[in-house]
Amino acid sequence: MRNEADAQDSRAADRPADRAEGRRGDRAEGRSGARAGATVTTMAAPDRGPAPAPPRRARVAVCAVFFLTGAAFATWAARVPAVREGLGLSAGQLAVALIGLSGGAFLGLPLVGGLVARHGSRPVLCTGMAAYLVALAGLAFAPNLPLLTLTLAVFACSNTAVDVAMNTQGVMVERAYGRAVLGGFHAMFSLGGITGALAGSLAAAKGVGVTAHFTATALVLCVAAGVAALALLPDERAAEEDPGPLFALPSGALWVPGLVAFCALMGEGVMNDWGAVYLHDVTGASPGAAGAGFAVFSAGMVIGRLSSDRIRARTGTVRFTLGCALVAAFGGAVSVSVPVPGAGFAGYALLGLGMASVIPVVFSHAAQVGPERPGPAIAAVSAVGYVGFLAGPPLIGGIAEAAHLRVAMLVLPALMVTMALLAPRLRRV
Numbered sequence: 001m002r003n004e005a006d007a008q009d010s011r012a013a014d015r016p017a018d019r020a021e022g023r024r025g026d027r028a029e030g031r032s033g034a035r036a037g038a039t040v041t042t043m044a045a046p047d048r049g050p051a052p053a054p055p056r057r058a059r060v061a062v063c064a065v066f067f068l069t070g071a072a073f074a075t076w077a078a079r080v081p082a083v084r085e086g087l088g089l090s091a092g093q094l095a096v097a098l099i100g101l102s103g104g105a106f107l108g109l110p111l112v113g114g115l116v117a118r119h120g121s122r123p124v125l126c127t128g129m130a131a132y133l134v135a136l137a138g139l140a141f142a143p144n145l146p147l148l149t150l151t152l153a154v155f156a157c158s159n160t161a162v163d164v165a166m167n168t169q170g171v172m173v174e175r176a177y178g179r180a181v182l183g184g185f186h187a188m189f190s191l192g193g194i195t196g197a198l199a200g201s202l203a204a205a206k207g208v209g210v211t212a213h214f215t216a217t218a219l220v221l222c223v224a225a226g227v228a229a230l231a232l233l234p235d236e237r238a239a240e241e242d243p244g245p246l247f248a249l250p251s252g253a254l255w256v257p258g259l260v261a262f263c264a265l266m267g268e269g270v271m272n273d274w275g276a277v278y279l280h281d282v283t284g285a286s287p288g289a290a291g292a293g294f295a296v297f298s299a300g301m302v303i304g305r306l307s308s309d310r311i312r313a314r315t316g317t318v319r320f321t322l323g324c325a326l327v328a329a330f331g332g333a334v335s336v337s338v339p340v341p342g343a344g345f346a347g348y349a350l351l352g353l354g355m356a357s358v359i360p361v362v363f364s365h366a367a368q369v370g371p372e373r374p375g376p377a378i379a380a381v382s383a384v385g386y387v388g389f390l391a392g393p394p395l396i397g398g399i400a401e402a403a404h405l406r407v408a409m410l411v412l413p414a415l416m417v418t419m420a421l422l423a424p425r426l427r428r429v
Helices: 001-011 016-021 026-036 055-078 079-089 091-119 121-139 145-177 182-205 210-230 253-282 287-314 317-337 343-355 360-368 375-401 411-425
Strands: none
Touching: 001 317, 016 343, 055 079, 055 121, 055 145, 055 182, 055 210, 055 360, 079 145, 079 210, 091 145, 121 145, 121 210, 145 182, 145 360, 145 375, 182 210, 182 287, 182 360, 210 287, 253 287, 253 317, 253 343, 253 360, 253 375, 287 317, 287 360, 287 411, 317 360, 317 411, 343 411, 360 375, 375 411
């Protein structure tokens, strides 16, 4: 990727028209012209039509989309207790509603890749974001359990459309830059989640109702997403004659990155649902300290994602993924082998650092395995990974019921070791 970008930059530097008209708007045109072997002149410019968004604007736009997506989901997550109380749901009924959340996400993933291949990531992203934010507002108006479950399914399914499409856009920006930038986008998702959670906590503390909170948030995020959409990159092969099957499932070289994603997302699901419980029940941490432990894990995720692109550029995909897996494995081993709060915090920080960048790296790798159809490749890998995300928490619960929670949490270092063994098998592209 770096060699191709260097060659393109070298050709662009030799064109006098670029120097005469400036580099911002013409750089993207110069690259496409260089691929075709054409000479760019000022007289030929009118025949080219509107130029694609400059990479810098597109990068900012994709950062914004990741941030807004994380903020929207965190808005719902922060007000789950209020939604439950408003409908008078028991714990079991809430669990039924959450089946809609996980089921909608899982069913949407294989379909979205085919839609991106047929229509392009930008239309799918815009449509999915609109449905996502309408569903967010709709969650506040659901009058009963069945409609809440259905709305959560729509919310999650449209979220998967946004997820695959925005990662496809991220890969396109990464190609335009000629270096790794996808990790920074995922960091923005985490920062958006933190922002949405803090805003939700403040709204709850001030007594703001769920209806007003969700509706206002959806409107603000919709306007911001609309502005960001103006700078997204157009898809080069959005209307190809043979876009492939509508349902995207892994095949061939995609199985290895899919299994790596399975391990990483299963570990993340375990940490989301059982991390604080482990600190409280096994290490004896207070409820406040247990919650802080999850915050430490989340902070490690943000730091890891912000620094991942630079490190990955120096080490390469295989060595970077292997290093991440080993750091996370050590963190998991520390948290389980020394059952005290301090060791738990240290282990969670290392788990966050190690697991943070695996998914963006795997998505970028999958897009390189299938460069002509990155959307379906990302969707297929996501589908395998999401199986792990859904299966992890129940697996921990079953082992804890049969043995002990400390024994069950040994799954974490085992997953990370498995990921380390899979990393060298990632095909170099």
